[in-house]
Amino acid sequence: MESLPLTEPVLLILLSLAEQPRHGYSILKDVEQMSDGRVVLSTGTLYGALRRLLDGEWIERIEEEDTPRGRQAYRLTTRGRKNLQLEVGRMKHLTRLANLRIVVKEA
């Protein structure tokens, strides 16, 4: 199960799903785009992370009858969104703190 703080790939996957439900390939492309090509996930890494997020009920599969098996879409659950907000809040706090310390040091 995932725990905070999140790994960078997991954070990016969650951010990708925060916008809209996506299937595997779409998540990979979005992660690559969000990180300006810095984070390129392999298929194995992606599905390892998705499995953990599914087991922790952070995300869920959208079951659609006419969707082929290779195109299953995923979306954030309420728990996943809440945890993502917690992580973003933690990062905001860190950034604010870092800025304050840097300003004090430079002054």
Added chain:
Amino acid sequence: MLSVSVYRNLLRLYPALHRERFGEEMIAVFDDRQAETVSRGMITRGIFYIRETAGVVGGAVQEHWRVLAGDSIGLWFPTRRFTMRNEFRFPKTTAVLMMIILAGVVLAIKKGETISSSHVNPPIGPLPPTHSVLLGGIFLTLAFFYAAGLIGWAILFAMRRSGVHRLAATSSK
């Protein structure tokens, strides 16, 4: 396509449950990504295949570990927690080592020049072939390092047998 069947076989490394759950999806995603790389250069394709293979092998190890030990116990190697680092890393030690190597090369060239200038007249007797001298030098160097390693290992082994390493743990009460 051939590589899809190779990838399908690679997925056998995963536990059966994971394969049943995600196998078809993983193959579909791999197929999409592979189609994307077809028009790109050989290096890009090579990197893609290496990344995908490493992803499958690493993922399979993690999944098997999870089956054996559960989610609570992590693997001994780092699991890529959120990290920030510079894009370009050039440690100082590398710079120092490069300087030492450069100095060694320059010194060797100078030494060679000195030797060649001091031997204006050809030396008496036949010179040994260059390649045999070179091979002999390499062999001697390797033998030296091997012997040094062997001696070091023997010393450590003898110390361990004598129980001297336990002295640090004893108290002076």
